[in-house]
Every structure is written in structure tokens, then in C-alpha cells.
Amino acid sequence: MSDHHFEGFEGSYLGNRDVLRPGSRLECKICWWVYDPALGDPQWQIQPGTPFADLPAHWRCPNCDGDAEQFLMLE
Numbered sequence: 001m002s003d004h005h006f007e008g009f010e011g012s013y014l015g016n017r018d019v020l021r022p023g024s025r026l027e028c029k030i031c032w033w034v035y036d037p038a039l040g041d042p043q044w045q046i047q048p049g050t051p052f053a054d055l056p057a058h059w060r061c062p063n064c065d066g067d068a069e070q071f072l073m074l075e
């Protein structure tokens with residue numbers, strides 16, 4: 001028995017923000033830049049304490065301009 005039933009690429013949230021927790025850190029699949037909610041994103045003027053799920057819809061990786069939906073959730 002397992003509570004885990006990952007489908008496809010483990011950790012990929014594929015745009016499903018329901019799986020994100022407020023403290024979830026996510027890593028860019030392209031350049032490995034990590035979004036940490038505790039730090040926010042100064043480049044996008046995202047305030048520290050902003051969960052990934054609350055980022056603006058047009059937010060993109062500040063390092064490589066990758067799409068937000070290709071970020072992977074870190075444990």
C-alpha cells in the first residue's frame with residue numbers, strides 16, 4: 001500500500017497548482033534555478049512569502065525565461 005501514485009515524471013506539477021503547498025520550492029527543469037517562496041523573486045518584484053501558486057500567470061523563470069509550468073516541485 002502506498003499513498004504515492006506519481007504519474008509520469010515525478011515531481012512535475014504540469015501546471016496543476018492544486019498539488020502545490022504554500023512552502024513548496026520548485027526547480028526550473030531547464031536551468032535548475034529554484035523558486036523559494038521564502039525569498040520571492042526580486043527580478044519579478046515578487047514579495048518574499050509568495051507561494052508559487054500565487055505567482056502571476058505570466059511569470060516565467062527569471063534565469064532562462066522558461067515557462068512556469070515546466071518547474072518541478074522539490075521535496
Ligand SMILES: [Zn+2]
Pocket residue numbers: 028029030031032033061062063064065066
Ligand atoms: Zn530556468
